[in-house]
Amino acid sequence: MEQVQKLHDQYVDVIDKALDNVPAARCFQEKTGVRKAYGAIGVGAVSVLLILFNIGAPLLVNLFGFGFAAYQSMNAIESPGKEDDAQWLTYWVIFGFFNVAEYFTGFILYWIPFFYVLKLAFLGWLMLPNTRGAEKLYHGSLKPFIQAKLNKVAAASPAPAAANPKQE
Incomplete structure (x- = not known):
């Protein structure tokens, strides 16, 4: 004891x-x-x-996801090093991406038991400096996904027109 x-x-x-x-x-x-x-x-x-x-869970989880990250982001801005700036910028990209995705899939996510508990744990994993979850997810999944889509768009778009020679 x-x-x-x-x-x-x-x-x-x-x-x-x-x-x-x-x-x-x-x-x-x-x-x-x-x-x-x-x-x-x-x-x-x-x-x-x-x-x-699930009493006010959407608000509480988003307050955690926003409030603590905003506080840490302000500390990162004021710190002399840039390492923490990259961590929090990456967090905000992932946080924004998942909030938009959640908006469009909310009617499905509503049926997942303990969804907001899982989301809280996920946000904690994204934020923790010792797990660096946001950076792992960004570099491992989101960045390759976005780059693949941008490459498809670039390949499908017409090549820029060459300078027109003077017409006489």
Whole structure:
């Protein structure tokens, strides 16, 4: 039991440290006296339960997919390196592509059990810096697909007309 308590304390400390830069989390702790980590874990657990029971799931999942990514994108813009910029630009391409695809296939996706739980996990996989899912999906599938379509269009279009010689 002591090992479980140590592990719990270790993870709560990591979460608290990560939330030190979030003003809303600091305000929550000051006003309630509850550690920032517990507030974040509570909000996360309630959100996951709402998504699991499909109560406002489309909004919550898209808020996660947009909100966290927007926050990280703003951090990437302000950082001196360009590596994180490419990661988040790639994420936005994939996110936009799948949101458009979801719009047109929503009537089918509605019948997939736990679709929004799966979408939440998918978005998390796309975002995580250690999985780099967006980059893998972009380079492995989306980029070759789009390039193949562009090559077909280029092959089907007429060649540009040569300069007309002067007609006399």
